[in-house]
Amino acid sequence: xxxxxxxxxxxxxxxxxTGLVPAQAAVDEEAAQALLKKSDCFKCxxxxxxxDGPAYKEVAKKYKGKADAEDKLVKHMTLxxxxxxxxxxxxxxxxxxxxPAEIKNAAQWILTR
Ligand code: HEC
Numbered sequence: 001x002x003x004x005x006x007x008x009x010x011x012x013x014x015x016x017x018t019g020l021v022p023a024q025a026a027v028d029e030e031a032a033q034a035l036l037k038k039s040d041c042f043k044c045x046x047x048x049x050x051x052d053g054p055a056y057k058e059v060a061k062k063y064k065g066k067a068d069a070e071d072k073l074v075k076h077m078t079l080x081x082x083x084x085x086x087x088x089x090x091x092x093x094x095x096x097x098x099x100p101a102e103i104k105n106a107a108q109w110i111l112t113r
Contacts, residue, residue: 031102032109039096044085047113052085056113063111073107074100 036042044053054062063069075081077095084090097103 027108027112028105029109032106035095035097035102035106036109040093041095044093053083056110060111060113069111070104070107073110074103077103077107 044051047056049055080091080094082089083092
């Protein structure tokens, strides 16, 4: 009986503790990469190296600790802002998704490189 009670207590304690962990959903790495691939993002971006666009590592560094990072990236990936490639102005490519959760996941993936 005693063991059962302590197990019960240990169990509830664990449950209470997991509730304290910030509710930051883990990034779905595969889904994010598949979406960026489908959207041709890797044509101009790589994780480590600068191509026509900045490396995702640099983007992550630029936004590190900024509360509005995700919002900024989501806007950048959906609103087609004007950018410059080889001295020519063009619209930035939009991500091929209309699912906010999917787009958010892609933004978080970039921000955690
Ligand atoms: C034709 C080349 C090209 C393609 C394709 C492209 N990008 Fe970019 N991207 C750029 C350039 C150039 C910049 C830098 C723009 C600037 O700083 O003004 C940039 C900037 C960014 C940034 C940083 C924005 C910031 O606020 O610093 C992110 C994030 C990004 N791109 C994500 C993506 C995603 C996701 C895709 C695919 C949907 C994509 N890019 C496709 C060229 C491209």
